[in-house]
Amino acid sequence: MSEQIPVQDVTPPRPKPAETVDLYASREKIYTRAFTGLFRNLRMAGGAFLFLLYFGTVWINWGGHQAVWWDLPERKFYIFGATFWPQDFVLLSALLIIAAFGLFFITVFAGRVWCGYTCPQSVWTWVFMWCEKVTEGDRNQRMKLDKTPMSGAKLMRKTAKHGLWLLIGLATGLTFVGYFYPIRDLIPQLLTFQADEWAVFWIGFFTLATYGNAGWLREQVCIYMCPYARFQSVMFDKDTLIVSYDPRRGEKRGPRKKGIDYKAQGLGDCIDCTMCVQVCPTGIDIRDGLQIECIGCAACIDACDTIMDKMNYPRGLISYTTEHNLSGQQTQLVRPRLIGYAMALVAMMSVLAYAIATRSLVELDVLKDRVLYRENEQGRIENVYTLKIMNKAQRDLTFVIQADGLEGLVYEGKQEVHASAGEVLSIPVELSVDPEKMPSSTNQVRFQIRSPDDESIHTDAESRFIGPSVR
Numbered sequence: 289m290s291e292q293i294p295v296q297d298v299t300p301p302r303p304k305p306a307e308t309v310d311l312y313a314s315r316e317k318i319y320t321r322a323f324t325g326l327f328r329n330l331r332m333a334g335g336a337f338l339f340l341l342y343f344g345t346v347w348i349n350w351g352g353h354q355a356v357w358w359d360l361p362e363r364k365f366y367i368f369g370a371t372f373w374p375q376d377f378v379l380l381s382a383l384l385i386i387a388a389f390g391l392f393f394i395t396v397f398a399g400r401v402w403c404g405y406t407c408p409q410s411v412w413t414w415v416f417m418w419c420e421k422v423t424e425g426d427r428n429q430r431m432k433l434d435k436t437p438m439s440g441a442k443l444m445r446k447t448a449k450h451g452l453w454l455l456i457g458l459a460t461g462l463t464f465v466g467y468f469y470p471i472r473d474l475i476p477q478l479l480t481f482q483a484d485e486w487a488v489f490w491i492g493f494f495t496l497a498t499y500g501n502a503g504w505l506r507e508q509v510c511i512y513m514c515p516y517a518r519f520q521s522v523m524f525d526k527d528t529l530i531v532s533y534d535p536r537r538g539e540k541r542g543p544r545k546k547g548i549d550y551k552a553q554g555l556g557d558c559i560d561c562t563m564c565v566q567v568c569p570t571g572i573d574i575r576d577g578l579q580i581e582c583i584g585c586a587a588c589i590d591a592c593d594t595i596m597d598k599m600n601y602p603r604g605l606i607s608y609t610t611e612h613n614l615s616g617q618q619t620q621l622v623r624p625r626l627i628g629y630a631m632a633l634v635a636m637m638s639v640l641a642y643a644i645a646t647r648s649l650v651e652l653d654v655l656k657d658r659v660l661y662r663e664n665e666q667g668r669i670e671n672v673y674t675l676k677i678m679n680k681a682q683r684d685l686t687f688v689i690q691a692d693g694l695e696g697l698v699y700e701g702k703q704e705v706h707a708s709a710g711e712v713l714s715i716p717v718e719l720s721v722d723p724e725k726m727p728s729s730t731n732q733v734r735f736q737i738r739s740p741d742d743e744s745i746h747t748d749a750e751s752r753f754i755g756p757s758v759r
């Protein structure tokens with residue numbers, strides 16, 4: 289009888305299946321509560337100013353055409369009486385750099401005030417929220433409406449809301465295209481179905497983009513799409529103003545009756561009413577601390593201050609404060625980084641103002657003919673050029689043309705020309721010289737133009753005069 293060797297199961301235990309982590313989080317609709325207060329009024333003032341600026345500017349006429357007009361086919365940009373050409377794009381780049389520094393400065397100082405008060409995404413979202421309130425009612429009514437099955441009344445309210453959103457979207461898209469295509473021509477052309485198809489496409493695109501962003505996406509744009517939200521956190525320091533809840537004062541939170549000695553019960557000033565959460569456009573609870581979703585709109589400050597007033601507690605449980613303040617240290621508002629940004633800003637703005645103030649209102653380009661030179665009947669060497677003269681002023685001007693650089697140089701061509709405001713002239717001219725007087729085969733010559741209408745308007749440009757080797 290054979291003996292059996294006892295066996296042992298040495299199979300390694302199977303690893304438990306890894307837990308699946310779902311990276312997708314479905315969006316929970318945020319029903320914001322309407323509120324009043326100081327910061328709401330400031331935001332409304334900022335939003336109204338932005339709206340007026342955006343919708344009003346395209347209708348202002350200045351110097352015979354739209355005050356702000358990006359005339360792309362002509363490559364001219366009109367901004368309140370000044371005409372900019374592609375050659376001036378360096379000024380636009382400087383302006384954008386200054387705007388970026390301005391944003392850095394304001395972020396280091398006061399956190400995300402741009403996001404909360406003036407960012408178009410926020411401003412348009414507040415307006416869309418107002419439409420929602422007008423058509424569907426306040427927060428509780430909207431929540432109730434969404435839970436009820438579809439009915440005639442519900443359909444009417446929803447249609448009114450989406451209709452208003454689309455109307456505002458259309459006005460936004462139309463105005464945006466109006467900055468590139470004169471709006472006074474565009475509207476009649478649209479009404480008579482004669483508008484350019486690209487203009488119609490872009491109006492439709494911006495209408496839907498506004499409707500989608502401010503109506504549907506809202507806080508998702510700030511949380512997931514906006515790059516500024518991501519990189520500004522690195523600009524914050526412990527002295528940056530942030531919207532913050534004071535847990536030392538607020539905790540332990542809890543409901544209570546008005547007028548009781550809540551401190552004796554171990555309670556703080558927060559009555560846990562959740563008003564600060566209900567008014568938040570990004571749906572966060574500021575009592576959980578500083579979060580990337582917070583756009584610094586201060587709606588929670590207004591809401592909490594109202595509650596504090598009702599409870600006869602001091603205001604400021606949620607306030608603009610700093611991390612240093614919250615930890616009981618002194619806040620240093622003026623600090624080296626802020627001074628650095630301010631100095632850089634002032635320096636760049638001064639340089640830009642100087643560059644714009646001293647910008648020449650005439651531009652001259654000299655194009656030399658491809659034929660290097662020719663000899664005329666008198667034995668003189670001739671070179672042919674085309675002068676491109678751009679009148680960048682907002683009025684018609686006369687220009688006088690001269691050339692020098694070589695002894696005995698003779699200029700042939702128009703010596704006086706007239707250019708309308710914004711006109712580009714193409715003037716063919718010839719220069720000739722006695723070959724005996726040419727120091728080398730390649731020589732520098734200079735064209736000068738000046739306006740007898742305004743002595744400050746002049747410029748010059750250099751070119752080459754080519755001939756055979758002599759002497």
Ligand code: SF4
Pocket residue numbers: 533538541557558559560561562563564565575591592595605606
């Ligand atoms: S609004 Fe003020 S009192 Fe009400 S829950 Fe928020 S922090 Fe507390």
Ligand code: SF4
Pocket residue numbers: 531564567568569570571572573574581582583584585586587588589
């Ligand atoms: S937490 Fe307050 S400041 Fe931040 S987004 Fe919400 S309401 Fe605005």
